[in-house]
Amino acid sequence: xxxxxxxxxxxxxxxxxxxxxxxxxxxxxxxxxxxxxxxxxxxxxxxxxxxxxxxxxxxxxxxxxxxxxxxxxxxxxxxxxxxxxxxxxxxxxxxxxxxxxxxxxxxxxxxxxxxxxxxxxxxxxxxxxxxxxxxxxxxxxxxxxxxxxxxxxxxxxxxxxxxxxx
Numbered sequence: 001x002x003x004x005x006x007x008x009x010x011x012x013x014x015x016x017x018x019x020x021x022x023x024x025x026x027x028x029x030x031x032x033x034x035x036x037x038x039x040x041x042x043x044x045x046x047x048x049x050x051x052x053x054x055x056x057x058x059x060x061x062x063x064x065x066x067x068x069x070x071x072x073x074x075x076x077x078x079x080x081x082x083x084x085x086x087x088x089x090x091x092x093x094x095x096x097x098x099x100x101x102x103x104x105x106x107x108x109x110x111x112x113x114x115x116x117x118x119x120x121x122x123x124x125x126x127x128x129x130x131x132x133x134x135x136x137x138x139x140x141x142x143x144x145x146x147x148x149x150x151x152x153x154x155x156x157x158x159x160x161x162x163x164x165x166x
Contacts, residue, residue: 049084052130055138056086063146071153072146077128084131087113090149092156093123106151108144 034041057079064072074091092098094112103109111129113122128145130138 049131052133052135052138053080053086055135056128056130056142059139059142060086060088063142064149067146067150071150074153075149084129086128086130088126088128090124090126090152092152094126095123098152101152102145102148106144106148108141108148110145 030041031038057077060077064075066072068075075088077086077088080086088110094110095114096112099109099112111127113125113127114120116122116127133141
């Protein structure tokens with residue numbers, strides 16, 4: 001048994017650099033206290049994220065989905081089973097300039113999905129996060145985002161009409 005432990009220590013030393021033995025001991029103690037499972041320990045955080053995701057979906061439906069027969073007709077989003085992000089499809093190109101415009105005029109930011117593609121893609125998508133926001137901040141953010149999206153959709157339509165006339 002001692003030989004096996006010695007061999008495992010050597011293998012572990014080769015695979016993991018700079019892992020604090022104190023951190024490992026603390027985690028080991030936590031696991032022993034929790035019957036070797038982190039499920040109960042992480043459940044409150046999981047439920048918090050689920051509430052936040054559900055709040056964001058509800059507010060997207062309220063502030064944007066309610067207008068799906070009008071200015072929001074070409075806006076859609078996914079409902080993730082996990083994670084911290086919602087991906088939204090929009091009928092206009094989204095870049096860092098759009099983020100700046102949204103932040104400066106409507107006091108809300110988002111992340112262009114194009115930042116997550118190596119060779120193009122995501123040009124008409126944004127990523128919304130809810131993990132580090134309160135339920136109230138989520139509602140305020142989605143409300144402000146809806147104002148930006150309506151402005152942007154209407155501006156895009158107006159510019160298209162002007163180009164067609166000229």
